[in-house]
Each structure stands twice: as structure tokens, then as C-alpha cells.
Amino acid sequence: MKAVILAGGKGTRLRPLTIYTPKPIVPVVNRPFLEYQIEVLKRAGVDDIAISLSYQPDKIEHFWGDGSDLGVRLSYITEASPLGTGGAYRFAADGCDTTTVVVNGDILTDIDLGAVIETHRARNATATLTLTRVEDTSRYGLVETTADSAITRFLEKPKPEEAAALGVNTINAGIYILEPEILALAPKGENRSFETQIMPEIIERGMPFYGHVIESNYWSDIGTPATYLTANLDLLTGKIRGFELQSNSGSDIATAAVVDDLSRLAEDCNIKPGAEIKCSVLGRGVLVEERAIVENSVIWPHTRIAAGAVIRDSVVGKSCHIGRKATVTNGAILGDKTQLTDYTRV
Numbered sequence: 001m002k003a004v005i006l007a008g009g010k011g012t013r014l015r016p017l018t019i020y021t022p023k024p025i026v027p028v029v030n031r032p033f034l035e036y037q038i039e040v041l042k043r044a045g046v047d048d049i050a051i052s053l054s055y056q057p058d059k060i061e062h063f064w065g066d067g068s069d070l071g072v073r074l075s076y077i078t079e080a081s082p083l084g085t086g087g088a089y090r091f092a093a094d095g096c097d098t099t100t101v102v103v104n105g106d107i108l109t110d111i112d113l114g115a116v117i118e119t120h121r122a123r124n125a126t127a128t129l130t131l132t133r134v135e136d137t138s139r140y141g142l143v144e145t146t147a148d149s150a151i152t153r154f155l156e157k158p159k160p161e162e163a164a165a166l167g168v169n170t171i172n173a174g175i176y177i178l179e180p181e182i183l184a185l186a187p188k189g190e191n192r193s194f195e196t197q198i199m200p201e202i203i204e205r206g207m208p209f210y211g212h213v214i215e216s217n218y219w220s221d222i223g224t225p226a227t228y229l230t231a232n233l234d235l236l237t238g239k240i241r242g243f244e245l246q247s248n249s250g251s252d253i254a255t256a257a258v259v260d261d262l263s264r265l266a267e268d269c270n271i272k273p274g275a276e277i278k279c280s281v282l283g284r285g286v287l288v289e290e291r292a293i294v295e296n297s298v299i300w301p302h303t304r305i306a307a308g309a310v311i312r313d314s315v316v317g318k319s320c321h322i323g324r325k326a327t328v329t330n331g332a333i334l335g336d337k338t339q340l341t342d343y344t345r346v
Contacts, residue, residue: 001117003046004092005037006085007105008054013223016335017317022056024105025063026228027300029235029245029281030266032063033222036243037103038070043242044113046101047072052088054079086192090183097180102194104174106223108231109214110242111175116212120177126207127182129199130173132214140171141195145211154200173214174221181207225333229315232281232298236262257288266301283318297328306342314346 011018017026024034034051041049049072053060057078067074077092085104093100099120101113111130120128129151131143144153144166155168172195185201186192202209218240222231234240250267253259257271258278266284271277274291283301288294290307297311300318305311308325314332322328323342332346340346 001046001048001099001101002093002096003041003049003101003103004089005034005049005051005103005105006088007034007060008052008079008082008088009105010055011223014225014228016333017225017228017315020318020336022060024051024053024060027281027283027298028108028222028228029232029264030283031246033108034105035070036108037105038067038072038074039243040109040111040113041101041103042070042072044101044117046113049073050075050077050092052077052079052092054082082191083189084191085194086186086198087190089178089194090186090188090192093183094188096183100178100180102176102178106221107174107219108222108240109173109175109217109219110240111214111217111219113175116175117177119212120210123210124208125177125210126179127199127202127209128177129209129211130175130214131170131211132173132219133169134171135169142166142168143170143172143211144168145170149210149212151199151203151209151211153203154195170211170213173219225315226331229298229313229331233279233296236264236279236281251282272307292322300336 007024011023014023025032053076061076064074079088083091089102134140142155143151145151185198192198220227220231222228245264248265251265251269253271254273256273258276259271260278262279263277265282268285269282270287272290275288276293278295280294281298283299285302286299287304292305292307292309295312298315302318303316303320305322306324309322311328313330314328316334317336319336320334320338323340323344325342326340326344328346
């Protein structure tokens, strides 16, 4: 089997965090985001993975190389011009004569992908789409299925009362299991969308097309700063299962400092006396000075947090300086190299 990860977006919704860092290597609990997707694929026995890129491709390819350190074979496909989700799939999987797993580059999940593939094969499906349930149906295009999970219709952001009347609350969860016949629905070199063009055509042609609802596994689209922060915290608190988190070895933590068991510190962090780190992620080389507090937050590498500063429920980018007794709270997102003077409130 082959996999294609669609990671060609610019990460616009995640700015300012993605101005200098491409989204595939944005750190989630000090691990590049895309490695979680690669691990899910590898567990399912899918180790031939093409990553479809367009934004800062050289940084990403240089980061992982051929994938041997991750135990997989990575290749990189760079679009000369935007091809859409379906066009990128055709470009990356062109000529493939086996089942292909396509993964949108925004999602974090602990799904048992092997079980999805088994169900796909048991149904003799031509295409299987993972689905997840949502409470607020007005924000999404919905996917309607029959009692035996066959996909029958896509509904583009229906009104809440319409969705309630239909009893539909499932949306596209961004993982597709596709047989080679689907390649013909995406003409080579053309911009095509899975959601608005290819999938409706699968239904029109009467191809066996099924949904697989993610019921007990974690799923999140981390495309925004708010969902990015939540995903980090969900990993720390065990809501996302099956991924091993690093230990806190290799940092200098003062005896009088407090670092709780949930927090994860990369190497070379320096935590001064009286500082408190609670349910937070600190990247490599972060300095937290005396009596500073970091809680429910993500701090990227080489940032300095001065004495008495407070950071809660926020994300701070690389190489920032947070001044003495500054306060950063309420979902604030600070881009790389931000400088906050003493006593600033954000």
C-alpha cells in the first residue's frame, strides 16, 4: 500500500506560527506535527509515503530526508501550481496500481487505521472516507450515509434545522482509502477537489463508497492556533492515546522550582527557583526565570521568560523575550522573535 499526505497548504489559519515554520514541522509536544500522521500510517503497515508539498518544500524535505530514521520510505512531490486536494492526490499517486491512503495535512488523530483498511477491504469498497461527528453542524459540510454506512450525499453547510431534520451530524475527517480506479476521476494536471468534485462523482457513478465513523478515537483539525493549543494539552492530559511523549531529562530544573508531571520539557531548558510549569510544553533551550509561571501553554524553543512573568492558555513562538512581570493570557499567540517589555499585558 501507498500513502499520500496532502501538506501543500501555507498554514494561513495557523499564522503567525507558520510564517517561518511550515505547518508539517510545527511542533506538537516538541515533535513535528506530521510525525504523528506518519506513526499512524506506520502502525497500519503503510510505510511507503509521499508528501505533497508546495510551501517551503526544501525545509520539509531537509528535515526528514528519506524517512529512514522514522522507519518509513518518504518521497516528496512539489506542485508547480495549486492542484486542489484531488489534483494533488493524482499528482502524487500517478501510476499507482495499489490501494492508497490519503491523509489531509491538518488532522491529528489516534485512529486505528489498520481497522479502517480492513473494513474497506471487507466491503469491497472502491473508496472509504473517515467521518467524525460534530455538535455544531452549521460550520461544516455534512456527509449523509445509509444504515449500512454507504455514502449517499454531501450537504454544504446546511441550516441547523435542516441538519436536525435529516439526523445528519457527520463530517469529512480527512482520511481516504482509495482504489486505483479513483485516479481516473482526477485528470492529470487539473485542479480538482475531493469534496466538491471527486466524491460527488464517485456517488454519481455508483461506485462502492462507504463512510467509517471515528467513534472512540481522538480527532482534531489543528489548523488554527486555538485547536493547535488544545491538541498539545490533549496529548499532555492523555486524551490522545498511543503516542509516547519524551521525558524531561536534559534540562536544568532548580530544586525550588515546580514542574508538574504533565508538563514536557525539551533538552537544555533552564527553570529557575520559584518558577512554576503546569500542564505546558517547553521547547529546547527555553529559560524561565525566578517566580515566572507557565500554565496550559506551549513555548517554542529558545524563548526567555523573565522573572515574575505569567503565561497562561497561550502559545509563544521561537526566540521570544517576555519581560519581567509581563502577562500573556487568554489564548494569546505570539509569533517568533516577539519582544514584550516589562509589565506588558497581552
